[in-house]
Amino acid sequence: MSSDFYTTFILPYSGIIIKICRAYTNTQEDFEDYYQEVCLQIWRSHESFQEKSEWSTWVYRISLNVCLTLLKKKKKHHFVSNSLPDEAIEDSRSFVDESLNQLYQAIRQLSEVDRAVIMLYLEEKSYQEIAEIIGTNPNNIGVRIKRIKERLKKLLDGKVN
Known part of the structure; x- marks a missing residue:
C-alpha cells in the first residue's frame, strides 16, 4: 500500500475505522490487528469501488465486514463474553473521558449488528445509509435504534448485566 493511497483514502476516514474497530475489540x-x-x-x-455510494459508506461497510469476520473467527477459537470487565480495556486505548469509556463498554455488550447500527447512528448517518451499510431495510432501522437506545440506557444505569 502506497503512502499516497493511505494519506488520500484511509487517513481522512481513520476516525470511522477506529470507532468501528474499538466497538468490536x-x-x-x-x-x-483489526x-x-x-x-x-x-x-x-x-x-472494485463502483461509486454507487459515498467513499465513507464504502469504508464503513468494509470496516464492519472485516470486524465481524474477525470476531466470528475469534469466537470459533475462543469463548468471548459479551460482558467485558473494566480491565479488558487497556489504558493506552481508553479515552480520558470516563463517560465515553462507559458508553463504549455498554456498546460492546450489544449484539454485533446492534453495535454496527448504533455506531452509524452516532455518526449521524441517515436511516437509508445505515440500512445500505448493514444490508437491511431502512424501515426497520428507526425501531431498531429506539430499542438499542433503551438497552444502552439500562446498561448505563446498571440495570442490566
Whole structure:
C-alpha cells in the first residue's frame, strides 16, 4: 500500500475505522490487528469501488465486514463474553473521558449488528445509509435504534448485566 493511497483514502476516514474497530475489540492488540486488517482490505478492494455510494459508506461497510469476520473467527477459537470487565480495556486505548469509556463498554455488550447500527447512528448517518451499510431495510432501522437506545440506557444505569 502506497503512502499516497493511505494519506488520500484511509487517513481522512481513520476516525470511522477506529470507532468501528474499538466497538468490536477488547484489547489494544486486537484493536491494532483489526485496524490493520481493515486498512489492508480497503486497499485490496478499492478497485472494485463502483461509486454507487459515498467513499465513507464504502469504508464503513468494509470496516464492519472485516470486524465481524474477525470476531466470528475469534469466537470459533475462543469463548468471548459479551460482558467485558473494566480491565479488558487497556489504558493506552481508553479515552480520558470516563463517560465515553462507559458508553463504549455498554456498546460492546450489544449484539454485533446492534453495535454496527448504533455506531452509524452516532455518526449521524441517515436511516437509508445505515440500512445500505448493514444490508437491511431502512424501515426497520428507526425501531431498531429506539430499542438499542433503551438497552444502552439500562446498561448505563446498571440495570442490566
